[in-house]
Amino acid sequence: MSTVTLGPSGTYSHRAARAVSDGDVSFRESVTSIVEAVASGDADRGVVPIENSIEGSVTETLDALADYDVAVTQEVVTPIKHALLAQRDAFDVVASHPQALAQCRGFLEDAYPDVHQEAVASTATGVERAREDPSVAAIAHPDNADDEPGEGALRVLAEDVQDRTSNATRFFVIAGPGEKSEAGGKSTFVVYPNANYPGLLLELLEPFAERDVNLTRVESRPSGERLGDYCFHLDVEGGLYEDRTQEALAVVRDLCENGWVRELGSYDVKTVVS
Numbered sequence: 001m002s003t004v005t006l007g008p009s010g011t012y013s014h015r016a017a018r019a020v021s022d023g024d025v026s027f028r029e030s031v032t033s034i035v036e037a038v039a040s041g042d043a044d045r046g047v048v049p050i051e052n053s054i055e056g057s058v059t060e061t062l063d064a065l066a067d068y069d070v071a072v073t074q075e076v077v078t079p080i081k082h083a084l085l086a087q088r089d090a091f092d093v094v095a096s097h098p099q100a101l102a103q104c105r106g107f108l109e110d111a112y113p114d115v116h117q118e119a120v121a122s123t124a125t126g127v128e129r130a131r132e133d134p135s136v137a138a139i140a141h142p143d144n145a146d147d148e149p150g151e152g153a154l155r156v157l158a159e160d161v162q163d164r165t166s167n168a169t170r171f172f173v174i175a176g177p178g179e180k181s182e183a184g185g186k187s188t189f190v191v192y193p194n195a196n197y198p199g200l201l202l203e204l205l206e207p208f209a210e211r212d213v214n215l216t217r218v219e220s221r222p223s224g225e226r227l228g229d230y231c232f233h234l235d236v237e238g239g240l241y242e243d244r245t246q247e248a249l250a251v252v253r254d255l256c257e258n259g260w261v262r263e264l265g266s267y268d269v270k271t272v273v274s
């Protein structure tokens, strides 16, 4: 089974993908291209970051899940422990994924206030930059450091540099739309009511509360249609095999008669500590 995730080798997405896939893992340069590859059938599975405990939603993922028809087949939660990696103690630039830079904002401002922060496509892209250029450091998983000294070798200058000791990211494992399942303890929907009136959000959420279905995440994202118009991303603690989830969803579908509801399916959660 082919799995695609954010590359190059050594990203946190790669670590999460390795933990859940028994076949080849190959790389794409953006979350959108991963979702696109799975939706078009070019890859069987994709692993994409969805939310971080310090920095919140990965908005590119939310928008891609609203735009492409795919299934969520599993959620993977993994602790994120960042290291500062460089060839030498002094550097002018620190390169990493914007989420990782943001998760280490306090550390970087305190310890390296004059160092320029460069946002790159992934933490492992930052590692490549630091290997090529001694004036660049990277924020990434410490396993990206080199064991032996040598040309371009990276050392760990500091470990656990995230601003909170508890730092975790949730990833979704995605598959083609034919693999949507009703089985699992959680379900995810993207809801676009294409309407705006007082109490609309309350009306969308009440059907779950009334049936004792716990909501674990509600996010609003701009629909892209007009200013102030939103899609809502809902994660619920309930499977689509359950009557209470189906009944709540039926009410939501009625409320969205001028818009749409995308069901991404039901799935279970796996915690990976690595």
Ligand SMILES: O=C(O)C(=O)C[C@]1(C(=O)O)C=C[C@@H](O)C=C1
Pocket: 006, 010, 011, 012, 013, 014, 049, 052, 058, 080, 097, 099, 100, 121, 122, 123, 124, 169
């Ligand atoms: O750049 C990486 O290593 C990624 O896998 C992306 C990503 C993210 O988008 O949140 C994944 C986990 C961490 O939160 C930091 C970065």
